[in-house]
Amino acid sequence: MFKNKLAVLFTCLSVFSFSAQSASFDTVTLGSKGGIQDGNLTAFLIKSEQDSNFIMLDAGSVVNGLIVSEQKGAFNNIALPDNSPYTKVGYLLNDKIKGYLISHAHLDHVSGLIISSPDDSKKPIYGLEGTNKDLMKNYFNWSAWPNFGNKGDGFKLNKYNYVDLVPTMWSAVSNTTMTVMALPLSHSGGESTAFILKDQKGDVFAYFGDTGPDDVEKSSALKTVWSTLAPFVKEGKLKGIIIEVSFTNETPDKSLFGHLTPNWLLKELTVLESMNDKGSLKDLNVVISHIKYSLKNSEDPKVIIKKQLADANKLGANFIFPEQGDSLQF
Ligand SMILES: [Zn+2]
Structure with a gap:
């Protein structure tokens, strides 16, 4: 009897591990909101299923994001080594997060990185050259904050080494099994970045920093990203994307300031579909990030955005709205 029960248990376990094996990427939402709530600003962890090390996609909220995610059980499968001098959150930050991919230097995407830097470990910051320059010029400059970088003004504490990513080129992400390609985005005339991560099987996941629609930005930046992703869609290798929808459809184009609405996201995704x-x-996982938080006593923008995307979803995409601390497999 006991033996039979064991056999059933093992069968269940193997089914479970099979479904886990079919996933390629794991993500944890450290921060889901597009402002104004300190402690819950845009940041995601991602890792390949082929190794156990994370990279962070933007870093609006870092330590608070880790605390909330840890409390929600997102890291239950990662054991704190007996000899670690750290708390679980300290261990994750110091030993399991191997670098930052920063889309642009707006505060809601980097404030967690700056604030946690004194207790962080040595690691790379990956970004387009302009983003890295903004970080050294505006924050790690001994005026706003000590210079924890390996470049920029004054004495260099050399904790973070800036890695300038060259658009359209694949670069290694150190201490992980992933490579990354950066592509520029247009964000109200300023530059932001889309990162495409690729695992060793050739599966990819795309993360978009803040972006306006091409038509409004008078740009072809998103079209270039869609063209780059289209062959992966064709081969069934695009496992998911994280992209912003900051505002509801009621927001006029002139008030978007480099952001998307449900209608604009669907229009942009239709460009990708048409390739x-x-x-x-159909069934593409599309994680919606950066919804603007409101202190007005009116309907939650997230509820409206969810409905507006669902009502016009002719593509059959699978829209996902994670809360801080949620882990998702793709
Ligand atoms: Zn921004």
Whole structure:
């Protein structure tokens, strides 16, 4: 009897591990909001299923994001080594997070990185050259904050080494099994970045920093990203994307300031769909980030955005709205 029960248990376990194996990327939402709530600003952890090390996608909220995620059980499968001098959160920050991919230097995307830097470990910051320059010029400059970088003004504490990513080129992400490609985005005339991460099987996941629609930005930046992703869609290798929808459809184009609405996101995704067969984005996982938080006593923008995306979702995409601390597999 006991033996039979054991056999059932093992069968269940193997089914579970099979489904886990079919995933390629793990993410944890450290911060989900597009302002104004300190402690819950844009930041995601991502890792390949092929190794156990994370990289952070933007860093609006770092330590608070880790605390909330730890409390929600997002790191239950990571054991704190007996000899670690750190708390679990300290161990994750120092030993398991191997670098930052920063889309642009707006505060809601980097404040957690700056504030946690004194207790962080040595690691790279990856970004387009302009983003890295903004970080050294505006924050790690001995005026706003000590210079924890390896470049910039004054004495260099050399904790973070800036890695300038060259658009369209694949670069290694140190201490992980992933490579990354950076592509510029247009964000109200300023530069932001889309990062495409690739694992050793050739599966990819795309993360978009803040971006306006091409038509409003008078840009072809998003079209270039869609063209880069289209062959992966065709081969079934695009496992998911994280992209922003900051505002509801009621927001006029002139008030978008480099952001998307549900209608604009669907219009942009239709550009990607049109590069392959109709229906090619069916069931694509699209994680919605950066919804603007409101202190007005009116309907939650997230509820409205959810409904507006669902009502016009002719693509059949799978829209996902994670809360801080949620872990997702792709
Ligand atoms: Zn921004």
